[in-house]
Amino acid sequence: MRLFTHNMLSSNIKGVANGFPLRIEVDQVVEKQVDFHPDFLRNMFPKLEWKALVDAARTMGYTELPEEADSSMLESEEFLRKLHHALLELHLEEGALVCPETGRKFPVNKGIPNMLLHEDEV
Amino acid sequence: MSNRPELLAPPEIFYDDSEARKYTSSSRIIDIQARLSERALELLALPVDGIPRLLLDIGCGSGLSGETLTENGHQWIGLDVSQSMLNIALEREVEGDLLLGDMGQGLALRPGIIDGAISISAVQWLCNADKSSHEPRLRLKAFFGSLYRCLARGARAVFQVYPENIAQRELILRSAMHAGFAGGVVIDYPHSAKSRKEYLVLTCGPPSLSTAVPRGKGEDGESCSEDENSEENQMVCISDRNRPKKKQKITRKGKGRDWIFKKKEQLRRKGNAVPPDTRYTGRKRKARF
C-alpha cells in the first residue's frame, strides 16, 4: 500500500463517525522507483489531506515534506519530486492500519491491507 | 468452469489458489478481460488531456482489468475479496495498489476523491446471498452508496456485468439509482448471443447532457469481429427496428415482391418451412400497422 491509497482510506466500521486517517503501524517499508508524472500530482493535490500525508510519510521514515502546502508550490519541481516520492514510491509492505476511533487493527501483509469487516462491524 | 460460477460458491471460496491460477493463465480469458476493460475505460469518458487519473477497479481479481488502466497511464486502487486472486496480482507485479475487501460491505474511502471506477465481470456476485447474514439488497445499497460518496462529482462508474436474468439487472440498476447515480445500461452487440456484453454506465450527480447513456456497439447491425464467420449471427445482427426510418423505406421499395418470392424459393430449397405465396405476400400494409 502506498500513501496515496492511505490518504484515501477511511475506516467504515459501523458507528464510526470519523475513520480518517488510519494510523499506520510499520513493520516493513519498501521503496520502489516509478516514473514521475507531474500532471498526476497536480490532479491529486487538491484531494489530499495534507497533514495526514505528512504524518504518514514521517511514520514511514520520510521527513522531507513541508508541514504546510498550498497549490502555488506545485510550480516547484523540487516540491513535486518530494510529493512524488511520498505518494508513489513508499510502500507499507508489512504492518497495520489502525482505526482512529475504535483502535481496530487492519493488518497489512505483502503490501495488501485487509479491510474485511467482521459481521458485527457492518 | 460453470457458466455461472457465482452459483457454485462464494467468491473468496470459488477463486481459490488453483482457480485463480487457472483463470489468469487462460489466454482466452486474458484477451476477453482486456477487451472488456478497454471498452469500460472508453465508456468512462475521461477527459482526453493525457492526465493520469486516480481510478478504482472493483473486483480487480488478479489484475487483468487493472493492467488496461495501467497501459492507459492511470493510477488505480483495486479491491477484491479473494486473497488467492490478489496473490496472483502480486506475482504479476501489477502497478495498482491492492486492497482485500468486500464491496458488499461498502468501500472504506473518503468522499469525493476518485476520478472514475470500473468493475469487470464482478458486480453480479453481489446478487447472491452467500451467508445467512447476506441480504443482496442491503449489500448492493452499501456498495453503491459508498461508491457514490467516494467519486468526484461528475465522475463515472462503468461496470461490465453478467446478470443472471432481467430481475437481477433491474435490481442492480435500481440500487444504483437509489444511491443517486444517473445513467443506464449500454449493450454491445445486442443481437449476438456470443458477443453480447452489458455495461452499466453510471454518473455521479444530477442528470445532465453528460449523463446521457452512450449507444452500444453493433446496435444497428455493425458487425462484430467474432461473428464474421458465422452467417447466422450476421443475420440477426441486422435489426430493422433499430434502423433509421428513411433507410428502411428505401430498402423495402428496392426489394419488393419478386425479391421475396426468390428468397422464399431459396429457403424452400434449403428445406425450411416457408408460408405459401399468396396475393398477400409482400403486400404493402396499411399505415396503422
Ligand SMILES: C[S@@+](CC[C@H](N)C(=O)[O-])C[C@H]1O[C@@H](n2cnc3c(N)ncnc32)[C@H](O)[C@@H]1O
Ligand atoms: C471474473 S473475476 C474478474 C476479475 C478482474 N476484474 C478481471 O477482469 O479479470 C471476478 C472477481 O470479482 C471478485 N468479487 C466477487 N465478489 C466480490 C465482492 N463482494 N467484493 C470484492 N470482490 C468480489 C472475485 O473475487 C473475482 O476476483
